[in-house]
Amino acid sequence: MKPPSMNFILSYKISLTVVILFLSASFGFSQTEKPNIIYILSDDQSWTDYGFTGHPHIETPRIDQLAAEGLTFTRGYVTAPLCSPSLASIITGLYPYQHGITGNDPEFIFEKPRYQTDWQEARSRLYKDYLDEFQKHPTVPQLLQKLGYVSFQSGKWWGGHWKEGGFTDGMTHGDPTRGGRHGDEGLKIGREGMDPIFDFMDQAIADQDPFFIWYAPFLPHSPHTPPDSLLQKYLPKAPTEAVAAYWAMCEWLDITVGQLLDKVEEEGLTDNTLVVFVTDNGWIQDPDRPNRYAPGSKQDPQDMGIRTPIIYKWPGKISPRMDTENLTSSIDMAVTTLAAVGMEPLPDMQGINVLDTKALSKRKQIYSMDFSHDMAAVDQPEQTLENRIIISGTWKLIDPGTANADNQEVLLYDILEDPMETENLADERPKVVKKLLADLDKWWSAEAGSKQ
Template sequence: MKCKNVLLSLSVLAGLSLVGCAQDVNSANVANNGAVTKDERPNIIVILTDDHGYADVGFNNSPDLKTPNLDQLAYGGTIFTSAYVAHPFCGPSRAALMTGRYPHEYGAQFNLPRKGSNQGLPKEETFISKVLQNAGYYTGAIGKWHLGEHADHHPNVRGFDEFYGFLAGGHYYFPEKYEPEYERLVKRGKHNVNMYYWPLEYNGQEVREPEYLTDGLSREASTFVEKASKKDKPFFLYLAYNAPHTPLEAKEEDMALFPNITDKNRKIYAGMVYAVDRGVGKLVDTLKRTGEYDNTLIVFLSDNGGKTIKGANNYPLRRGKGSAYEGGIRVPMMFHWPKEIKGGNTFHHPVSALDFYPMFAALGNAKIPEGKDLDGYNVWPKIQAGKPTHDTKMIYAMRHQKGFSETSGRLGDYKVVRTSKEGPWQLFNVQTDPGEHNDLAAQKPWLLREMVSQIEIWSWDHQQPKWFHIWDAGGEWHEQNMPRFHETFKVGQADPVLQAQP
């Protein structure tokens, strides 16, 4: 963990006591070496939804959607109001979750090229799944992969005993529609059939999925738990629904539950989320039936903000998917674990998806590979104690686009953000002002400057992108001499000492 540059806590700024980074790390070690013993290690399930808006779960007070099963878990667990992902779109966000590091640090800032490249995350980046597998966990990935299509990057070689799903960044939902279309295109001689149409696979073998995709993935999740429950070891399940990501396709019966929604996209989206929730209900049933319910930590979150033009609602957050404003990176999240979490809690301090890697490793008593850098830290003791998090270790976001790097950083309650080349850096108290309406930059210029400077430090470790989702993005990157950080981090006058000639 990289702590050395953070010399004091933001709580000092607010007049509170000093909580240094070293302390955060120590707490993690305690959890790692202390309470949790091998026999009691919990199962861990990550349920990841795709482009799912902040407001689009019942437990975040959705006015129109229904997610009764998720809500029941949330109310019986801990709801996080300030949960962040490491990137405002899919691939890099998932990369961060698996590696515990910002994707910018190993060139994975963009989605993988579609249509079958050999690219994938560097093998030096050991996945959390591998860490848990090495520690004796039975591991499964179900659903969307999007972390490399080549055999070298397959879930089965990156720490998952089991994989059921698809390698691409998305998929059509109705087999009765995508199967014949796939056959038609293949017969027509199309060589690069859109991967959204491809057959699903189980551990590398093509399979026929008979159900509506979300239902199919839920079924497989239950199957995995059944299988896992018979083993003499805990399990780790990564259940990555592609819903409610486009294409917008829901079952009629699910949409029928929302007669009051008139917007067409919203109605489909509502049905898609409902299907996810139904699957979660079934998964919970299976956990109870197999006796695994009590000692299973369920982590539910979305991979990034919702796409509002595709039916999502990120209220009260500003903007959505793709943005460094809260709507792009703050996501609905809850933890559920009967044995350890009493329920009825809401945790307002920031938590990052980057914190899962060290946290899961600690809970699973698993060894993090020697020399592995991590950008998050084990927040579990702080969550348990209801204490402030990330008041010394910032949470960053950065998305490159059109010759500019949209960037933000949150420390404690404050966040600096810059979303356009022309616009200035802004400062918000996103704890009290999650909609990012009241720019405090003029009031606290020194804080703004400090925080931007902290982000710049982070940027020093970025690598050039190893790939771009489309060649146009790569062309643009080079033509614009990206990342143009010398412009990105300009805040008024430069620090004369730092800018001095060597």
């Protein structure tokens, strides 16, 4: 057999290169790149509460700029309307029923007030079962470490010490005798400056290591204690001081986001950094009670509890676009991040790579779950299931669970025509209800307790 000619070999190489370039263009990235990755995680903020989403008073110029420069999905959702399960999904790419963290705290009777040291220690002992289950599943920083990434945890974190989340560095110690529950020392980030992150970045740059940053500041989360200059700015515009304080906190978050992005720019890293923005769950400020949320937001299945803009920015790799149609979820963040560095998603991950236009166009539905604040049993999430949620095209269905004893009414909304969910159409559209309930059962049946 004659060996292939040089012309054939050259033609083959050119064809292979064209195929590789085509695949890279189709999926929005090069498989050989090792971009730095930054997750920016707002804490307790409704999808309406940004300048670019149309709020008439809240000013968020740096997040607005990020949205303009990135691929921004306005129909984004989180997996749960509560921070701990929501954040656990973001870092694992799994739904709460998969990773075991369905609430913030274990359910137990304790005679003394919550959050005191004795309660914290008792909680920590009971929480170990949930933490053990969670740690069976690799996190994004753990997976990235295989490619030589260093990683930094800051802000909200429920997973014990930062090492237990697979980070190579961080702020949260998780010690219950020192207030360890949901972030402890990490909650200082943003509110008390950005130096811990900047110091980490400086070291990573000096060592020429690609890095992953988890920036989950306690902002605009209560206590709503903004700088006085911001509070004074919003007092004349807001109906009450409680609302003004919350609005000011949203801008304070925005300022810190700007500080972080400015650091990236100053170090010349903007073009090789993937920035992802999302909020963990929604919030409607109670106008009469400072630091308190109103019904229909946090801990509730309404859009004001689970909807969020989701932004992906990577200059030169992701074309800026405001996507107001496609459905996306925080469950996609892990898969998209892994794809950006050339890694395959793990088998249990249910998200998609949102930079894959074919996968995005094929998606018809996304899901969310609403559980009680306190968890009853790590192996029986259905015990505290309050609602399953499915969004399919223009429809959103909320199906009550066993823990929602006070209300077993199925809710159906035309979420595009009725974004504030004021008119339940379940009785008018029984066929739609039947189909969406069947689709929910195919995804996760609480009776079966696992994915079908």
